[in-house]
Amino acid sequence: MRIRILLILMIICFHFSSPASAEVPLTAVFIRDHQLWLKKDGQEIQLTKDRYVDSAKWSYDGRFIGYIDGDEKGDKSDLFIYDTQLQESYQPYVRVETSDYKWSPNKNQLAYTDHGLLNVTKIKNGRPHGFENVSLGVSGFEWFPNGQEFIVSAQSNLLPTGWSPIPLYRIPVDANLAKDKMQPFYTIQTTIPDLFGTDADYFKWSADGKWVSFLVIPTLSWSMDSNTLSVLSSKGKNFQAVGKMLGYQDWFKWAPSANQLAYISGEGRFFVENKKTTIAGIPIVKQRQYTPKGFVDLDLEWYSNDLIIVARAKENKGWKEGPPPTMFTSLYAINMTTGEQQQISFPGKNELEEDPQVVGNTLTWFRTTAEQTKGDVWVKNTLDGQAYIWLRNVDSPPIFFTPQQSP
Template sequence: MASRILLVILFLIGFSLDVSAEFPLKATFIRDHQLWLKEGENEIQLTENQHVSSPQWSYDGRFIAYLAGNKDGEKQYLTIYDSKNNESYQPYQNVETASYKWSPTTNQLAYLDEGILNVTQTKNGRPQAFENVALGVSNFEWFPDGEAFIVSSQTDLVPTGWGPVPLFKVPLDTHLDTKKIEPFYTIQTNLEDLFAIDTAYFKWSADGNWVSFLAVPTASWSNDSNTLCVISSAGDNFQVIGKMLGFEDWIKWAPSKNQLAFISGEGRFFVENKNTAITDIPSAALPKEYTPKGYVDLDLEWLSPDKIIVARSKDHKDWNEGPIPIMYTSLYTIDLKTGEQKQLTFPKDNELDSSPQVVGDTITWLRKVEKQGIGDVWVIDRINGRERLWIKNIESAPVFFNVGN
C-alpha cells in the first residue's frame, strides 16, 4: 500500500513539473548594452560590441526587432534577430527610427522614417526590404486584424492657433494611394478642455472594439499633463477619460473585458497625485480611484479580470525644493470586487520594486537598489508562491514573449 502511495506522489510531482516546464518564461532583455535571451533557466547573449535598445517580439516569437548602434549609442539602426538562423540583420540598410511595431498576425514589421509609414516585405520567410504605405504620419498602430493602421498626423500651428488633430484608417496595401485612406476621426482641441497637437500610445481593448491613446500637447506642457482618450473601432464614439503623465506602461486594458486602468494625476514629479484609476468603456461616470490617501502608485498591471497589481510608495507632499525624493515602491494587489488591498513584495529599505508584469500564472518585477541603474528580475510562480531571483544585472524591464497571446 505504501509503495502505491509513493508511486502516486511521484507521478503527481512529475506531472506538475511537466506542466510548469511546458511553457517556460521566455524574455529578451538588455545587459551591458547588449541583447540577451532567457528561456526557462537558459541565458544566451545575442549581440556583441553594440549599443542595443527597445527590443520587441514578433507575433510568433521567431524574430526580435531592436535598435543597434555603436558603443557610444550613436546612430541606432533598426535591426532584427532571427532565432531560427541565429543571426541579426538589417531589414533595410541604416534605417533610423524610434517607432516600429510588429503585425499582430504576421511577421511583418511597420516603422516610421521621417513621417513615412513603411512596412517590410517578406523574403525567404523573413522581413526584408520595405514598401511605403503613407506620408505625413506622426503616430500609428496596427488594427487587430493586421489589415490596416490607425494613424495620426500632428496638427499645424496657424495664426489663429493650433488646429484639430486628424486620425485616419490606412489599409496595409495603400502604397501611397491617398484614395484608399479613410478619415477615422478628428479631435477638436481647445486650450480649456482638450489641448493637443498629436497623439501617442494607441492601445486596443481585448475585443478590439476600442482603442485608447494619449492626446499630447506641446512638449513642455506634456511633461505635466496629457489627456487619456478612447475611441470605438468604427470611429463613431470618442470619449475623454482623464489627465495623466505620458508613460505608456501606465495605461493597461483589462485582459478580457472593456475596462481601462491607468495612473491618473497631473504634475511631472512623482511625489504626489498619482492614483490608480479604473473605468468601464464606454464610460458613463468618472473613473474610480483606488490609491489610499498618503500614497502614490507609479506602475500597474492586470493580474486577472478582477485584480490588479500596482507599484506603490508613500507620497512626499511636503517636498518643494532640493533633491527629488526617491520613491521606494513595493508591489500591492487590489481586488476590484471587494476593495481589499494587500502588499505583495517586501523589498529592503534601500530597494524599490517596479515594472510588474504578469505572464500566464507568473508575476514578475524589477528590483533595484536606490541610485543604481541596473536591477534584478524577480518572479512569483503563483500569487501565494515564494519569490525567487530570475535574471541578474538588467538595465530595464525584460520584454516577455507570452505563449498565450
C-alpha cells in the same frame, strides 16, 4: 527507527517546499551590458556583441526579435532583426533608421516610421526583408487588430487662429502613398484647457478590438505635466476623454478580457503626490480610484479582470526643491470586487520595485536600488507563492514572449 522518521520528514519537507522555488517555463529577451540576451528553458544565451541595444520586441509567433542598435549619445538608431531559427542578426534593408517600430499582430511583418514616413517590410524567404512605403506625414501609428490596416495620427498645425485639430486616419497596409487610400478616421477637436493637444500617440486596442486608447499630447513643456487619456471606438464614431495623466505609455492598460481601462491619473511631472490608480469602464459610465490617501501608485499591471497589481510608495509632500526624491515602491494587489488591498512584495532598504508584468499566473517585476540603474528580475509563480530571482544584473525589465490572441 529514528533514521526512518527523519527520512520521512525530509521527503515531506521536499514535497511541500520544491514548488515554491521551481522555475516556470518563461521565455524572454533582455538587455545586459547593452547586449541582447535570450532566456529560454532556463538557459541564458547572449545574442549580440559590440552593440548598444534598446527597444527589443517579439514578432507575433516568436521567431523574430526586433531591436534598435543605438549609441550612448542617442545619435544612432538602426533597426535590426534577430532570427531565432537561423541564429543571426540582420537588417531588413541596407539601413533602416527609426525609433518607432511595431510588429504585425498576425504575421511576421514590421511597420516603422522614418522621419514621418511610414513603411512596412516585405517578405523574402520567410523573413522580413526590404520595404514598401505606406504614408507620409505620420506622427503616431498602430496596426489594426486585423493586421491589414493602420490607425495613424498626424500632428496639428499652429495657425493664426490657434492650433488646428488632430486628424486620425485609417490606412491600408498596401496604400503605397496613394492619396485616395488615406481614409479620414476621426478628427480630435481640441480646446484649451479641457482637451488641448497637438498630437496623438501610444495607441492600444482593447481585448475585443472594439476600442482603441491613446494619449492626446499637448506641446512639449505642457505634456511633461499633463496629457489626456482618450478612447475611440473601432468604427471611429465614439470618442471619449477619459482623464489626465503623465505621458508614460505603461501607465494605462486594458483588462485582459474586459472593456475596462486602468490608468494612473493625476497631473504634475513629479511623483511625490497625486498619482492614483483609476479604473474606467468603457464606454465611460463611472470611474473609481483605488489608491489610499497618503500614497502614490507609479506603475500597474492587470493580473485578471478583477485583480490589478500596482507599484506603490508613500507620498512625499514635504519635498519642494532640489533633485526629486526616489520613491521607494512595493507591489500591492488590489481586488476590485472586494476592495481588499494587500502588499505582495517586500524589497529591502533603498530598493524599489518597477514594471510588474503578468505571464499566465506568473507575476514578474524589476527590483533595483536608488543608486543603481541595473537590477534583478523577480518572479512569483502565483501571487501567494514565494518570490525568487529569475534574472540577475540586467539593464532593464525583460520582454516576455506571449503568443498573440486576435480579437
